[in-house]
Amino acid sequence: MTPSFPKPRKSARTAAKPAKKSKVGGAAEWADERLGLATMAKKNIRKVFPDHWSFMLGEIALWSFVVLLLTGVFLTFWFKPSMAEVTYMGSYDQLRGLHMSEAYASTLDISFDVRGGLLMRQMHHWSAMLFIAAMFVHLMRVFFTGAFRKPRELNWVIGGTLLILGMVEGFSGYSLPDDLLSGTGLRFADGLVKATPVVGTYMSFFLFGGEFPGDDIVPRLFTVHVLLLPGLLLALIGAHMLLLVYHKHTQWPGPGRTEKNVVGFPMLPVYAAKAGGFFFIVFGVTALMGALLTINPIWQYGPYDPSKVTAGSQPDWYMGVAEGLVRIMPGWETELWGYTLSWNLFIPGQLMPGVIFGLVLMYPFIEAWITGDKRDHHLLQRPRNAPNRTAFLVAVMTFYAFGWIAGGNDVLAVIFNMSLNQLIIFLRIAIFVGPVIAFIITRRWCISLQRQDEETLLHGYETGIIMRSPDGSYSERHLPISADTAYTLTARDRDEVYELPAGTDGNGVAAPRGPIHKVRSKLSRFWFGSNVQKPTREELEAAQHHADHELALHAAEAHPADGHQYDGRNDIAGDELRKH
């Protein structure tokens, strides 16, 4: 500090002179001398995040996870992960005096004898649902917009793994209270494990510490639920976020937004306030849900008893598909040389989840192989511009929806007064046929939307003004779209169909034309063949020239068409109609 210097008037322009240090500056200096953070901070404090509502979906998942950690820690203070038998002496009348596990008794205590305990339990359960639902929707957003493409494939794989782990974490969580419903879920898990070929019986005995239900499963699941899986989730979420920061967020194409830049608001202050504020909103909404919406009222179910079950027993919604697949599977079982293979469980319960998740995790690599696209992509694609990708996910969603319906078939049959058997037979067919139909419709729908985009680009938008020409024919007036809209519509890559390489290379070696290349070429043709490519500059100019000519013709008419005053090109101030 040199007090003799006059205080600089414009500190920003006279950075060379030592300005009076602010408090923030002092603290930052103290920290940097010990941690050396300035190099990293200078790039990240004003890091740019592009703005779009759909970029918020992953944030819901992130903040729900934080709410889960906070409420979960609260619950562990009272929950006793033990299956030792106790006599319940708590506040809930209907169950007092009953024998039950300590796990169930302590969950009742949290619900009835700890102030705020029920709130935290319900918030924990609701945020778990939000966490998984948000991950699902976030995954769909990333998929539909092609945000998983190079260089983000690995982050896609991390995200998919997070979803799987989140679902297992959810199952291990709702199995802990040891009530009748969660015990029924574990009974199902036991049956599923036992259906594993060769080692199933051993796996079941090792998992449950003996014969189902044993007295080990709750403490074991507790360790998995509060230590193992949250640890993995936390590490993977960290990796997911680090990669997000390193890759920089994708953005929608538009005026000024290119593959080479990222346009948006700076982290400090706008995103810090928006994202930080959003954490409080997610937390607050969860608290309101915990206050107003009862979830998993375990006191109504009673303690677990393997000889009892209630009609309408169902898992949490995200397990509904696995449940549905198991329900509509025919009862196939093979017995060979005294060994039993339960296809009725092995296929829907073990094979199918593996296949579906495998397909989803591998998708970026499969698509890149078909398209042969090795470029980096930072601009998002509209779902219509990738018809097969969009149609693929819609087909998967259709499959999922039928599986989900099947998971609640008993409830649906009762509500809609249908035959349960007919519903199941319908679903057995629909789950195969439905996705195919959905694929075809979505694909054609996307292509139609592409054609509409091309129409709009070349011939302008439909004004809704119908013109009658002097010779009596009617036509709809089209008007050109703005330059920004036109640019946004054309801001996409041209698709290139992968052609079989012909002939030989420089060394006289024949180009690869093996069957795998033929398949790839066919797939690529199917993938891109029907797409409408954006017009060339010449085509666009020719079309615009044509439109200008038409406009000029109309302008030359003595009386411009009525209705034109509202097409955004005329001054409507003082218009009589507008005043009403």
Add this chain to the structure above:
Amino acid sequence: MVDPHLPVPGDPIDNPGLPHHEPRPTDVDPAAEKRAERQVAAMFGLSAICALLFCVAYFAFDIGEETDTFMGLGASNLFLGLSLGFALLLIGMGAIQWARKLMRDHEIVEMRHPVASSEPDRTEALAALTQGTADSGIARRPLIRNSLLGAVAMLGLPAVVALRDLGPLPGDALERTVWRKGMRIVNDVAGTPIKPDQVEIGQLINAEPAVFFATDEEGEPVIEGHELQAEKAKAAVILVRMQPEDINPFPARENWGVDGILCYSKICTHVGCPISLYEQQTHHVLCPCHQSTFDLANNARVLFGPAARPLPQLPISVDDEGYLIAQSGFEEPVGPSFWERGE
């Protein structure tokens, strides 16, 4: 750096560049700005009040045996949740309002950098890797490399073997139940033995083996705790009575019932849920978990659903005092299928 707004060859329209910034009302109107400022501060202030209300609700409302209620809802849970919810929501809404109305809203542009490292960096990293590998001599000394790989692979064995004590070996546990010749079939709630004339046609009784209710000399239950749960998971049965002429037993099972009373395992052969939805007109029983349907008049064969095997049947008769008893244990394992299960 390439100017991103230069025309891209083949693109029909040149990038028009960022649209210019439109000011918000709060940027140009000091009154609007002041109003937004007051809104944000009011939200933060209300949040603080809600936080205080949470503390008031915590101490004001009773839980436990005599709970306070409000409109039929637990007052404590309701007001704790509402006050906490609004305390949090108002902070969030205030912060977002602040960002949207008052913080500078000029979009800024940041250039992207290639995700991959630069070519010199790659070369250097590869050279370092090569040098390091060469220094270790791992390529030149396959003996060391292979023995190390073998040793590390062998570590998998302790990792697996150490888990051996997670549970006992299955043995024949899944193939036997507590049912024995002569064991009484008792009501599953009270444990009272059942006489045939207590079972009416069309009725389904949830039953269990008498041993679940038996006590030893000191009055302690013979089976209790998780052992009882495990045995229940296998030994629970259902008793049904139908017109004897409706029953079509297998030839070997003709004397397995008593006057139209039949006894089947209650544990579904699919994944082991207790089945209990009985349709007395058709003699069908339905599993509430996955809707497998069994025909009790026809040896409990599967009519529909994902189960593959009929429910095992327990042969029954009556003892000297006229109570229903088991003729023997089950002849096959009950419950879900497993690999070693054979005929």
